Amino acid sequence: MPAMTSTALFVLDLQNGILAHFPDTTAYLERFFALQKTTDTMPADSEKTDSKTASPHFVDVDGSSLEPEVGDVVTTTIHGGVKTTARGNDGYLDAEVGDVLPATADAAVSTPLQLVTKTLDCTDDPSESPYTFRAFVLGLGLAAFGAVIAEIFYFKPQTVTVNAIFLVILAYCFGELTTFIPRWGPVGRFLNPGPFNQKEHVFIVIMANSASVSALGTEQLAVQTLWYNEEPNAASAIFMLLSSQCIGYGIIGLMRNIFIYPTKFVWPLSLPLATTFQSMHLDKALARKRLKVFWAVCIFVMIWEIVPEYIFPLTTGISIFCLANQHSELFTYLFGGSNGDEGMGFLSWCMDWQYVGTSQFVLPLNTLLNQLVGYLLCVTLTIAAYYGNVWNAKNFPFLAQDLFIANGTDTYNQSAILGAHNKVDQAKLAEYGLPWFATSNALSLLTMNMGVTAGVVHIFLWNWSDVGFIFDVFRPSELKKRFDYIKSGAMLRFWKDDGSYPPETYPGTEGDPHFTLMRAYKEAPTWWYHVVLVLAIVIGMICCYQQKTELPWWAFLIAVLLSWFLSIFYAAIYGITGFYYQPTTAVQMIGGYLRPGYPVANMMFTLYGSNGLVQALLMLGDLKLAHYTKLPPRATFLSQMLGSILGAILNWVMMNDIVKEHREVLLSVEGTNLWSGQNVQTYNAQAVAWGGAGDKIFGRHGEYWYVPMGLLFGLFVPLPFYLVHRFFPKLHLNQVNTYIICTWLGWLSVGINSSLLPYFVFGFFAQFYLRRYHPMLFTKWNIIISAAIAGGCAIIIFILTFAVEGGSGTAHNFPQWWGNNMEGNVDHCKYMN
Template sequence: MPSVTEEKSFDVEKKSYSVKGDIETSTEEDTDEIVVLQNERDIATHVISVDDDPSLNPWTFRAFFIGLGLSAFGGSLAQIYYFKPQTVSVSPMFLGIISYVIGLAMETFIPRYGLLRYLNPGPFNKKENAFIIIMASAAASSALGIEVLAVQRLYYNITPNPGSSIFLLFSSQLLGYGIGGLMRGVLLYPSKMLYPGVLPLLSMLDAFYRDGIETRRKLKVFYFVFAGILIWELFPEWIFPLLTGFSIFCLAAPNNATVSRLFGGSNGNEGLGLFSLCFDWQYISGGTNPMSIPLKAQLSSFIGYIICMVVFVAVYYNNIWKSQNFPFLAQLLFYENGTVYNQTLIMNSNYEVDPALIAEQGLPYYAGTWIINLLSTNLGLAASFTHLLLWNKDDISGAWTWINKETLRGWRANFDWKFWKHDGKREVPANTEDIDPHYREMLKYPDAPNSWYLLTFVLSFIVGLVVIYKTDSTLPWWGFCLAVFMAVVSVLFVIALYAITGTGLSIRNEETLVQMVAGYMHNGRPMANMFFVLYSYNTVNQAMLLLRDLKIAQYAKLPPRAAFTAQIIGTLLGAVLNYVIMNSIIDNEREILLSIHGTNIWSGQQPQSYNSQAIAWGGLAHELFSSGQRYQWVPLSYLVGLVAPLPFWIIHQYWPRLRMDYYYTPIICGYIGWLCVGINSSILSFFMVSFISQWWLRTRFPHWFVKYNYLVAAALDGGTQVMVFILSFAVQGAAGPAHLIPAWWGANQSGYYDRCLSF
């Protein structure tokens, strides 16, 4: 976003700082305080250390040993979370804490002689830790290819060949790595590309490895918060689950359906969670830590959240799209009478939709709130393109500066097919003042050259082409190529917005556009739709994960080749483990995964959503979404989204003091459908924490904010995920039968935990 010319005043004696016309103003008069951090470069250079010690070696056997172990752990945990009622990612902070503890233990207790010196080559260092985090975090995500395989097992009774399944995962996971790596000059190196979500992790690593009294004080704060949240999570997660969503309205009117829809939210697909208070950090910080997202993005999210509740209530209670025939929140397809739609009855033996069978069964319906989600995702994604072209055109244009005769001629002249012999040396510009300070420190290390990422892309592309035919995906080769092309274009825009704001909403929004395009191109082929989405949307998501991890490496000064190696190993190992765990959970929890609401422990909401989208778009796009049809405004909303940022931009050109540059229209639009799924009782608590952190603390106590905000965020995430992992296997059924706390007033095991009416 462009910065407006502002009048600044700085009183040296009182150390007070103000910005006229801005809502962010420091009134602190403590002489120890520092100025308020205003932009990405300020944050990146004040919150985390720019210093580097080139003597630190990440290439140790110990780093590989711990990295592989935590990759196995993280990949398994991520797949467990995929089948939870609320999507919770395996945080890099969590992996960072575990790796630090293990590394420190190996340094302390393993002797340094004989073969044991490989397990303990000396003090466990920051770069080893960063190497392990990147390897484990690359493994610690549920591959979207697993979603395709899960849908095939749950809804089509197809169990694909294990070999084809594994190569499907490999190609779909690495394709985005190649594209993202080739665009790192624009999406990684500049200071503007902050990646706010990784700041708590780097703040934590600085506290672990820097010396001095101040560092020891920070570590005490970290350990205290970590231990406190570790113990506390026993209560909302097991002993006292009412704390997941405490609603006075639900307690006052436990048998009122409207109250449940509006104020309930402690269970999946229950309600909007209006005025509910959540005391479970797992859900408050389930997507992104609220203490790390910049205030601008938080404010736009909050506006979208308010609009979302108004729109959802209006659609349902005005019975738009016959919404009252169906559950208030649901991701499945339904018959008009509200029963679940049997998709197998409209498909022939080739898994293609048969028009004659559709005539017998009738067209399916969506829940009205899910249609709003589809509308908002199109609005948000389209707005991302226009918003970035208007506000960040200089940043975006940098991605295409290489398209000129001189550059292309130089590439051809210097091309060497022996890519493995590339020394990776980079020319250091004469003037480095404008270069990001962290990137400037990285220039001393050999780069992982573009040829490595290009080879990753080419191999993944070829394997993907083979897999779509070996798995009978019904997706033709030209459809696969178009999917990859759409991913290449989308990566630049949606990841730029993610890197600046810290919210990945636009990346998720891209999925609906991809499904829409695939539906019209491959009408009647739900399976082809799923594979098209896999190789387009998932490619964008994987590019984002690669660039996020490379930003961790840049901040931690981990050499680029070490980061590349860690990412590839972690991704391949994680894909295999995802596949094994997915099969195990489906074998044991199949009936729960097929139900609408699931339980508070297991839920099939994600494969349900993916499957219903594939049926609706892949099989019935023309019948449901074309002009004049029931849901015609879903594709038309994309056109509306393209013009949505224009009023904000025009107003700012004429009346800059209104600060229209403060709002991210893609986030506002995308959040209009935010509450369509999951546990919504945490949303109000999320915004309370975020505004306290990013406004009150940052502007009123900037010194405390710089020293402790991201460190406390890391401790809260780390302690929570350690306890959630323990409880998942000990009492919540991840390793066998569940052992829930006996029912009492604070643990309503026969219904919703907040005691609202169960549907």
């Protein structure tokens, strides 16, 4: 069907209990009348359909013809696309020509299939090609820009990331500019092949987005240089970065179809990008109108963001309680949250969109509800632990990420306990003492560990039918098939496999027009991903030994297997709920037990055990975006590889230059207003705690032995809800996602926390009120506006960082006044640090 060009979020129906956990995959794939144009053939120019006289063609999901009814969308197929006309339907006053008018509000977007057909355009023009000269030039150019900026800001006091929406906007502007190049002769047509199409645009953005991160490997290289006086040579460093960035692609690439084809894996965070692309490129009046709204909202946010970010920082966190009592420690810790590590921000109101964010507009309602439960429990637990003096809480700051000496008067000096080969010297450790955490940080480590195993058990209990067949490869019959395949010698001729088209049917794709349209394109051959994975593993192991990290080959392979195992469950959760949290703590703990006493080995284990998972999820998100926007899989693979390779190289170049030029600043606790080592300091501190003295800190007799036990606790957390639901299904306990709740129990241990109240208010307004009572407004404007907010915020923050906040060398602070309190907390809570 001709779907609308904005997206709506996949929302849970709490009354029938079919949403967040999908215990029965087929339960929500209800047969509904999908009004879609047939895509099997396109008429020739001489066979164009007259849109004024043609009879509309309605098709059910099984292919049978339907008679149009009042309220349906009339579609007339024309060459190159679809023209839509909406009939009247009482009760939908916000409907316009071109809208899909559902029978009821609840039917509007209550299933994944309805979501991806009613809120995304379901047409494709296979004649469009992403392989143009300008696509490669713009993609590589924006990839270089994103990689350099991301690495620079990793070492800044105020970290700014390159937002994907920002890249979409830049790519669109530059792409449209190329269409003004005169098409004179072969050179002109080569530089300007015609209108800037959607496939080129997506190809550029995926390439740039793959590069626009600060690779975790640069963090390790910086730590080795700064604290361990080990500077790997350029070749070794770059190859390690390439290996660690690409290993996740190789891991998940072998399972990509499982998480991309089925409709149930919506990948909610890919929807705003898909909406933005379609709004920019669909040549329809409605699409142009929505693009105008996009730019209007984007510009408004750019103008507004100057207020909280520069002129009136009090609006970052307005706390009535702190304004009423500016001398209370409890009020600061409970209600304060406008400054980093100030307090919990409970009931504060944030008007700064860079902190509020836009994910709440696109996350399912069930995800928001579980986050809210975790948030309220987090506030209660953290305040109670601090004032109960758990783990000597009052000796340390309320919120902090550093390691401290026992009395909390100073941060922990790791160099005082290291001996030869960067191994912890037990005698020095006994003399200097063990490091301590702020209690809020220790609680966060505990609950994050609980979330890791709770997520795995959650998938086993509720979604095993969706992912269990992945493990069929270990069945004796399947192992025998692979052994016979190896014996036949066919594997030695792997390059002859040039890929294949997707199958006609695949479990979970019934009635999905996006899957049908993507069958026009060949998949990337599986051996491509095999090669990426094998090369990444071999190069990674060589780098481990060449750099003398003390991580043996068997531990390295365990890290890779751990990344693969976690990818299965995290991909399922992320693809359905739009939420995941990197299990770094659990990976560091496992590495500490496998290789105790070696902080550098722990960092290398974490790099491949945790970063591989993150890269796998990023790859899947891009693949789903390509699925929605009809970018061929091979083009997606190419853009991801090019972006990752270029990004890794430039990440190393910038990291090496910054570390050499600002070494002393990066080692200092406070840094300067231009450069800071806070990120690498935190990474190094965790490596020392887990890898250097983990057995004494987290062991059976250690002060924090509860932290690793969180993995055990998490195994049992989902069980009560599952068992009670089996006997009392009307309680709808299948809606309880213990993975999300456990993760959010430690959510407020760091950063600016005043944004949570507006986060939930806007989320529930969009996902409950608009979706239920104004479904047409919801499906038409929700995601396009959220994308505009993110884009406007990204642009102005980038500009302000260089213009007035010191990113270009000198900061130009706004004069101090009541709304810009630079001598304490900007929300006027009592300053505690």
